[in-house]
Amino acid sequence: MPLYAYFPNPPNGEFIDRLHERLDEGIRIAYGRKLPDPDDYDVLVSGRPSDEYLNASNKIKSLVIPYAGVPTNTRALMGEYPKISVHNLHHNAAPTAEMALTLMLAAAKSVVVADRELRTGSWMSRYGESGGMLLEGRTLLLLGYGAVGRRIARSARALGMRVVAVRRGGPLSFSDLPDEIHGPEDLDLLLPRANVVLCTLPDTEETRGLIGAPELALLPKGAVLVNVGRGPVVDEEALYMALKSGRVAAAGLDVWYRYPKTEADRDSTWPCTLPFHELDNVVMSPHRGGITDLTDTLRAAHLALLLNAAASGEQMPNRVNLGRGY
């Protein structure tokens, strides 16, 4: 029997075209809110599935979340379906790593302030006391060393940085090794050496608030913090106070503490409860890590990769560990 995948939320036409171009022959796709008839799909493709769609097919083996991450509700719900494996897409590794490097460099070099001043004819940031931080020879502490972290490490080493990674374990190929790799228990020993701390961690029970006031206090003078993982991994108040006091020299933030809930909120939602927007030493980015001009192409290509693997009888990649939450 060929593989059959069902999308309750119909993707846009261009996405479907790109997906079909890459799917192996024989894979069947259906989409639309109305349940297909017969409802014998093997794979449900949905970020926020309901019980209805999880129960309708007698053959369902896997849920594919067609983006990165796992919504909290989906994670809780899927705990009740232990026989259905949960997978997601890692298509955003390259764009997110690029955004992390962008924010690291923009924060370290005060690009936003320099741009704003020069637009008024002022060259003062050229003649300032310290200039931007030289990254060559400095130490990057990477929190999390998955697909995104490994890409960041490669580029940071090309810049001449020393890369120290913190991760919980799991296999790692030789070509992916950073300069040093540590378990989370070493964090307090590593922070005093970190000129840049870059967080790629998901929001889980273990990571929430991992970087708070005591951790920020361990950083050396002039350190830069970048977050492209999830906002709550870094305590909001501690970060705000450290930036305001200059204890942390600069930050580049792509992930936040508050998000627009509806489409109407998108032009009027503060990303935080404290006034980060009053600070000059933060570069504020509206969670755009995974978003580029090629996002849909990459998503379609990665989704096809998963479906093609399943259709050929291989294990579907990118299985989510529901206990860990990623």
Place this chain on the structure above:
Amino acid sequence: MPLYAYFPNPPNGEFIDRLHERLDEGIRIAYGRKLPDPDDYDVLVSGRPSDEYLNASNKIKSLVIPYAGVPTNTRALMGEYPKISVHNLHHNAAPTAEMALTLMLAAAKSVVVADRELRTGSWMSRYGESGGMLLEGRTLLLLGYGAVGRRIARSARALGMRVVAVRRGGPLSFSDLPDEIHGPEDLDLLLPRANVVLCTLPDTEETRGLIGAPELALLPKGAVLVNVGRGPVVDEEALYMALKSGRVAAAGLDVWYRYPKTEADRDSTWPCTLPFHELDNVVMSPHRGGITDLTDTLRAAHLALLLNAAASGEQMPNRVNLGRGY
């Protein structure tokens, strides 16, 4: 006889300390506008030397410009002293390469606009039509492949970019090879393939206006231009028009067409004659490429490198070709 170097413009005390720490034993240093007595210096250290200091010593062999580049007047003047070799410092290669990457990423990802919008509570740049440019898999056309260009190439390749370099020739080690290397005569063939054009070229008779309206018209849709070389290599009006029309999607500019002439002008000098400051798709940086928190340390270390080489009888590195101008 030990080497004797004279600085007509006294450097600051910290710089002198850092220099002394790194100088080999026996090297003699003097500084101050008043000519030393006896005036038998071997090396004059000055960016804008006068005839007085070039003629005062009977033993003078070299002029060291204690920064990067060669001021136009100095280049002209030194043509009249063919027996005095001219050298400068390449200490700014790492910081300038970092600034080039910063501006490439900031322009490609519209970081300044996204920051400005999010500071008003607007997440619209997250939901825009195209998002930022994905750099992985894209082609970087590097104009100039000296110390700065080679560093940029290393980082761009780590990002998964294809690096095509244009240079005039000269030796190149195997480890420094980009994906492709071409002579300037191929420029028109390369521009249509360039998703990013990055200029590291000095301002010389040959480079001035190298990128004008016909060249910009050859770029593919969505291309990004970065200039960390010298402003006039890219024609000001052509660039302004291409950015205004969207023909060039974005630019990151660290070098300009007008500079402050005096200290009093530093807060009130437009860097250009056309209103680039009205454009959202340009990241404006006030020629900060070489400036970081470690600039003085790097300058002192590189100057010591040159003086130590001369003192030990080796050829002093970084000799300037006055004909070429760099």
